Amino acid sequence: MEAKEITKETKEEKRLKFLKEYKNLFIVTYGALFCQMTHYAMQSKLDKNEIYTYLDEARHAILFLGQINKPIVEPEEMSFGKFQSGNPDAFRTHVPRTTPYSILLEMVVRAEGPHNSDAIKKTLEVFAESILKQNKKMYFYATVVSKSDFNDIDHKGNPKKATPEPYWGASLSCSGRKVSQIMLALNCLFNWHEKIAEAVTFAQNNTEKGGILEFPRIVTSEAYKHEDFTLIAHPPCSKCVQVFASCTFKPTVEIPKNATWEFGNCAENESISKLLDGHPYLKNFVKYCAQATGEQMPKLKTDPMQILKELKWSGELIQFISAR
Ligand SMILES: [Zn+2]
Numbered sequence: 001m002e003a004k005e006i007t008k009e010t011k012e013e014k015r016l017k018f019l020k021e022y023k024n025l026f027i028v029t030y031g032a033l034f035c036q037m038t039h040y041a042m043q044s045k046l047d048k049n050e051i052y053t054y055l056d057e058a059r060h061a062i063l064f065l066g067q068i069n070k071p072i073v074e075p076e077e078m079s080f081g082k083f084q085s086g087n088p089d090a091f092r093t094h095v096p097r098t099t100p101y102s103i104l105l106e107m108v109v110r111a112e113g114p115h116n117s118d119a120i121k122k123t124l125e126v127f128a129e130s131i132l133k134q135n136k137k138m139y140f141y142a143t144v145v146s147k148s149d150f151n152d153i154d155h156k157g158n159p160k161k162a163t164p165e166p167y168w169g170a171s172l173s174c175s176g177r178k179v180s181q182i183m184l185a186l187n188c189l190f191n192w193h194e195k196i197a198e199a200v201t202f203a204q205n206n207t208e209k210g211g212i213l214e215f216p217r218i219v220t221s222e223a224y225k226h227e228d229f230t231l232i233a234h235p236p237c238s239k240c241v242q243v244f245a246s247c248t249f250k251p252t253v254e255i256p257k258n259a260t261w262e263f264g265n266c267a268e269n270e271s272i273s274k275l276l277d278g279h280p281y282l283k284n285f286v287k288y289c290a291q292a293t294g295e296q297m298p299k300l301k302t303d304p305m306q307i308l309k310e311l312k313w314s315g316e317l318i319q320f321i322s323a324r
Contacts, residue, residue: 022139023071029140030062030100031079032131037104038081040123044111054107056085056322061100063091064320065140068179068311086323092313094320095304097190099183101142101173102270114165117147121224121231129229138226142170144234146223146267148247148275150216150282167278169270178307184264185304190319193276195286196269199243203263204301211245211289219275219282221268222250240268245289247272 037058041051059080066073075088105124112119124145132141149166174183188197199212221244225234235253236244243263259266276283305317 019071023069023073025135025137025139026066026069026073027077028134029131030065033100033104033127033141034058034062034078034080034083036127036130037107038083040111040127041107046107046111050110051107053322054103055083056087057096057320058100058103059083059085060087060091060094060320060322061096061098061103064094064096065100065174065179067091068182068308068313070176070311087320090320093315094318095186095190095308095315097319098187098270099142099170099173101140102170102191105142105145105168105170109168114147114168117166120168121145125226125229125231128226132229138173139175140173141226142173142267144171144223144225144267145169145231146221146271148219148221148268148271150219150275150279152218164279167271167274169267169272169274171267172265178311180262180265181302182304182307182311184262185300185302187264187269188300189304189317192269192273193283195276195283196273199288200264200269201300203239203243207263210242212243214246214287214289215244215272216285217246217248219244219272220248220250221272223267236268237266239263240266244268244272 034055038055041054044051046054062078063073063075066075066078075091104127108120108123112123114120128141132138145168147166147168149164152160152164172180172183172187174180184200188200192200195213203209203212221236221240223234223236224231226232233251235251236249236256237259238256239259239261240249241256247268276286308315
């Protein structure tokens with residue numbers, strides 16, 4: 001009897017210790033991410049209004065995630081340096097369109113220029129080392145980034161000389177099942193191109209089915225994964241090969257790694273979504289595979305509002321837009 005009580009106490013102690021560490025990791029990681037973002041932005045050639053918008057969005061996303069974190073992280077527990085938002089309490093009422101890391105990546109790509117792959121990767125590596133130096137756990141940090149582009153073709157089907165700019169995306173950088181479900185749903189609702197949102201939703205509801213979106217072969221996708229802070233070329237997983245059935249992946253792989261994570265987690269969703277946003281006519285060449293046609297595209301598997309209510313968040317499904 002006594003031994004049982006000791007075990008029970010120890011388990012509870014362990015749980016509390018984990019929650020304390022998890023909360024601390026949230027504060028430290030996002031605090032460092034915002035600090036690095038601010039420092040980098042101020043040294044960049046970006047326009048002040050653009051910088052403000054990126055920082056305001058990142059701050060809002062961090063504080064929103066803090067509210068749905070277990071345990072909750074309150075604004076007083078975070079430091080955003082001298083930065084002041086025009087709408088500091090919006091995290092209680094409005095949802096972000098994406099994660100803080102994806103906002104950081106957008107800013108870096110804008111500052112370095114999308115073609116400068118080496119500079120973008122180097123910047124992300126320096127950030128990773130600096131932000132995660134105290135703790136290598138990447139709960140709140142994207143492990144994979146990818147870039148997508150295509151060799152534009154002329155009316156005869158020949159590749160054009162000028163290659164359009166690549167588009168970049170990050171894997172879903174948040175932690176916890178419910179939080180990940182919410183962020184996936186918010187990306188589908190407010191961030192991703194309709195074709196990607198539909199394909200991810202379809203795949204979540206039809207896990208056993210084969211290819212979903214058929215792209216022209218000229219669409220390429222190239223991913224990099226953080227290995228000890230260095231970004232290393234990374235082959236696609238089984239879910240990416242399923243959703244983006246005919247993309248040309250680099251590096252290629254004969255048997256893709258069986259993904260255990262949800263559809264929508266991979267960086268490819270974001271980069272290919274941005275590619276479609278950047279070239280609206282490309283959408284006309286993207287077809288649904290036979291498996292995905294003839295059926296109505298289903299609604300989101302999870303209702304984000306219902307989960308948000310379960311997590312005691314009292315705002316609404318309205319996207320936060322920076323005041324400036
Ligand atoms: Zn994948």
